[in-house]
Amino acid sequence: MVGLFQISEPTQDAADVLSYEICGRDRIVAFGQGWPEKTYQKSVLSRSLWDVVDDANISDIYRALVTEIRRTGLGVCFAFRCDDPGTKRLMSMVMMPLGCGGIRFSSRLIATEPQEVGEFHQRHLRLPVNVDLCPECGRIKIGDQWQPASEALDRLGIFADDIPFRTHQVRCPPCCGTSH
Numbered sequence: 001m002v003g004l005f006q007i008s009e010p011t012q013d014a015a016d017v018l019s020y021e022i023c024g025r026d027r028i029v030a031f032g033q034g035w036p037e038k039t040y041q042k043s044v045l046s047r048s049l050w051d052v053v054d055d056a057n058i059s060d061i062y063r064a065l066v067t068e069i070r071r072t073g074l075g076v077c078f079a080f081r082c083d084d085p086g087t088k089r090l091m092s093m094v095m096m097p098l099g100c101g102g103i104r105f106s107s108r109l110i111a112t113e114p115q116e117v118g119e120f121h122q123r124h125l126r127l128p129v130n131v132d133l134c135p136e137c138g139r140i141k142i143g144d145q146w147q148p149a150s151e152a153l154d155r156l157g158i159f160a161d162d163i164p165f166r167t168h169q170v171r172c173p174p175c176c177g178t179s180h
Contacts, residue, residue, distance in 0.1 A: 017108050022049050024101025026066070032106070060133060060167035061159075064149035067138030069097050076150040079110070080159035085117040090160075128164040131156065134172040146172040 019032030026049045031041045044052050053059040065076055075096040082089045090110045095103055132141040133149070140152035147155070158165040 017106050019104060019106040021098060021102055021104045022066075026050060028052065029102070057128075057131075057165055057167045060169075061131075061149065061153065063135075064133050064138035064140060065095055065153075066103060068149045069095055069103055070101055071137070072148075073097055078150065078153050078159060080107075081162035083115070083120060083162055085120040086114060088113050088115045088162075123162060124164060126164055128166040129156065129158060131158065131165050131167045132170040133167055134175050135169045136171060136175040139172050141170065141172070146174075 016034060017032055018034045020028055020035075021030040023029045027046055028044050028049060029046070031045075035041055049062070050059055053062060069076060075094060077092060077094045080091055080093055082091050089112050091107050092110055093105065093107045095105050098104055133139065134141075134146065138149050139146040140149050140156070141147075142152050142155055153159060156165070157163055
């Protein structure tokens with residue numbers, strides 16, 4: 001990907017990196033050492049990633065990225081926010097393909113800064129941005145163009161700027177013209 005976060009993949013065993021791997025069937029099969037609680041790991045190990053990601057909109061974007069990675073064989077990197085009411089957290093995520101359809105997800109904290117609780121709540125009360133994504137190829141519509149999920153994610157800013165969004169499953173024109 002283009003931009004500040006075009007950095008090589010973090011090492012899996014770095015203590016400041018939270019990493020996990022999914023197999024080709026989207027089941028969580030491994031964790032890096034950055035995870036603080038073994039109990040949490042045991043509760044999700046071998047479960048489907050889609051059962052663990054509790055926000056349907058984020059799950060839709062992750063599915064689009066996983067589809068893109070498996071289709072192209074190329075990893076993606078993007079910035080995202082992981083805020084709580086009193087703190088802004090900017091993080092980076094690297095998703096790298098592994099053998100047999102597996103993918104390693106590695107995230108790392110980049111920066112934190114305090115924020116007013118009211119600012120956090122005000123941002124999350126905004127009307128969500130509508131995001132059309134193709135459930136078959138994983139492309140996301142920006143204007144009248146369908147783009148790879150990784151490129152669209154950067155352009156929309158929904159993860160990097162912590163913008164509320166709602167996904168809608170819409171087949172893109174190329175996928176409408178083919179039967180999958």
